[in-house]
Amino acid sequence: MRTPLLWGGPAALTVLLAGSLAAQNMGPPPPLMQVFREEVKPGRVGSHVQTEAGWPRAFGKAKIANNYIAMTTMYGPTEAWFFEPHGSVAEIDAANKAIEAAPGLNQDLDRLSQADAANINSSRSLLLRFVPEASNNPNINAAEMRVWEVTIFRVRPGKEGSFFAGAKLYQSLVQQAKVDAPWATYQVMAGMPGPTFIVFGPHKTLPELDPSSGVGAAIEKAMNEEMMKQFGAISEGFISVENLVMTPSPEMSYPTAEWLAQDPKYWGKKAAVAVKPAANSPAPAAAPKP
Template sequence: MKHSLFSPSSAFRLALLVAPALLAPGFTALRAQGGPQPPPPLMMFYREEVKPGHGAAHAATEAAWGRILAKGKATEHYLGMSSLTGPSEAWFIMGYGSYADWEAKHNEGDSNPALKKEIDAISLKDGDHLAGTRSFLGTLRKDLSYGPPLEIGKMRYMRVRTFRVKQGMGAAFEEGVKMALAAYEKSHFPASFAFYEVEAGTWSPTFVVLRPMKSLADMDAMDTANKAFLDALGEEGRKAMQKTFMDTVNGVENQLFAFSPKLSYPNSDVIASDPAFWAPKPPKEPAK
């Protein structure tokens, strides 16, 4: 991954981008105290397009990133995930408490030249496996998010939905989302998602919705949940919401990702949620 402190232009991973699976307030902050936590106020997304046939080599390079950052005691952690649908991509997400927090993390590399040198070297190797990169920054929209907080360390998948909204139609789009939220509440929709509004890095207005999942089996129950949601909207509500989104949205992209320990540099609280997954012990060498 292109660590934002040292190589801001080289990576765009994970830009979580992504809603009807909106990114939920259930998305645990990357620097949480453990247990369910609300999503971070500020999120940086990095997205890397992996060359065909380079998946394994890219994962190995990313694992080296994590080892280098751990050795240098870097405090900026991130979670990485690989695409299950769409283009062959790796996405990375990094949460911050504020712009000041982001700036402090960004400046951290200036005081650690040894770490910066290693980062520069691994960046060159990582670039051999990439066809393109991009990054974007999003701010949490609590008013558009839904569901109880989740423990991100126990999640294994992420559904990401990205909305590209027509110019001048942002307010109308948000009203449509709030119409849907009321029906989610009424139907007790069994999911959490966090809504991020992109501030910089891609077309504006753009909204990314993240919905973490423990298992892909969670999607098997969606037919029943979606029916209850539509019943809560009612016929007139469905027509009104459909018209609103047709009038305000240029396009929607839906993708599924799987979290990957090899692509991640998680903090201790995420690891503690499931050590066997996030920090598996190396296999024992056979006795000689």
């Protein structure tokens, strides 16, 4: 999963992701986020989890604190996303250098990557930066969330303003509905064709997504005909919209001690490791010739 990220060039992806891997339970989203996205082959989900479990063990053994949270799709393409927060590009650079310098770590990661090649069709690395003006009450306890709505907007070139206008209009709709609907906005600096925007909505349970009750029902009730026309005009600036539902995968995650302390039974789940770091043991003797 995790290798040092090399990036460059302008892309415009925005991810709306509430919460962070910060030490405090309630806090602002991290200024930067690395996201590693993998498309898992059919029939290889279990093997993928087992292989990915080797990365946290390898990083922990090397004392590399690049903590991250893994999520997998409940509805949508069979994918796994890994979210790694950072305070600055300099911090990312320092983490990459620490990985490169750790004795034996690159060999362990190479073995894991080779094994994981049998589980995935493709992978992509993204670099995102926080955009507070397109966010809504983003300070949540992300460690409590078990379900995330993910809506991916592909925007027509030169129409980025349409997305921000839509975000502002939706903020006003949420205020009128008098409900709690947090999200946080990130812009991708590299790793994906742009402009693209992704909206992450956090939930504690799957039933919270039911549009016939709760937050969804209140927002729908607050929607009037004029707002529907405005959203329709805004949508003309989009190429496509894709909806996903994702859930955390503790077995593939490398959470901080603070996240573990909040719910050790959940975040402490472990999976059997399919590929283990090589041990310092003598090679087996060759079989005798017949």
